[in-house]
Amino acid sequence: MENLIAVMSDYGLKDTYVGTLKATLYMNNPEARVVDITHYIRPFDLVDAAIKLKWSYKYFPSGTVFLIAVDPDPSAELLIISTEKYYIVTPNNGIPSLMLEEEPADSVYVITADHYFIEGKGNFRGRNQLAPIAAQLAKFQSPFYLGDSKDLSIIKRFRIPSPKEIAPGKFECIVIDVDGFGNLILNMESTGQLPSKVTINGVEITNASENFENYQKGEFFVSINPEGHYQIISYMASAARLLKATRGTKVTVEF
The missing domain is CATH 3.40.50.10790 (S-adenosyl-l-methionine hydroxide adenosyltransferase, N-terminal)
Incomplete structure (x- = not known):
């Protein structure tokens, strides 16, 4: 066009x-x-x-x-x-x-x-x-x-870090973006399944869902952002603020 x-x-x-x-x-x-x-x-x-x-x-x-x-x-x-x-x-x-x-x-x-x-x-x-x-x-x-x-x-180029598999089914990732809602977007794209556990700044998150139903305000869960990356959400709150996380914060993702 x-x-x-x-x-x-x-x-x-x-x-x-x-x-x-x-x-x-x-x-x-x-x-x-x-x-x-x-x-x-x-x-x-x-x-x-x-x-x-x-x-x-x-x-x-x-x-x-x-x-x-x-x-x-x-x-x-x-x-x-x-x-x-x-x-x-x-x-x-x-x-x-x-x-x-x-x-x-x-x-x-x-x-x-x-x-x-x-x-x-x-x-x-x-x-x-x-x-x-x-x-x-x-x-x-x-x-x-x-x-x-x-x-x-x-043309100048750079790359962002890829997830690193540190044990079978366990990956070391980082936050690559914090969106306007305070959601933490990871440098790991969806593999077709949701993680069983995510750990960030000492907090373990075991809830995961592709939709936002049945969560309480402030409750943490893992979802998939519109561009296919895993993201950490605090329902109706800022995960970034509550978890004291910024871009570059390390996250462990387990399946």
């Missing part, structure tokens, strides 16, 4: 940053359709952005341009990455890594079409540089005139 731009940033909604970035998209491409993936990536957090991009891209139609406005390193080159179905406009900081494991890159271009950039004070590359390029790309569906083609090896 042409002319669709999906935007992710760490700007939040308190300031004018999201509004002026989107205004720049429409100024350069009035017919564009713009979807906000999230603007609440943790500030400067490449891993958080990579996880959210991986969990969201597959729901968008072919031809979507993903605009990644998370840019902690102002020296990072600005790229257009093409896959079989999508385009990604991003600083070269590794955020597309997890998406590209599933949706491999076909080509990459270093953005050179600075005549599309807009003048602006300060370091606001998301609005002043990435947004005009994303708008042009969504309109014409071709990166050829927007940058110089490079070898795919220039």
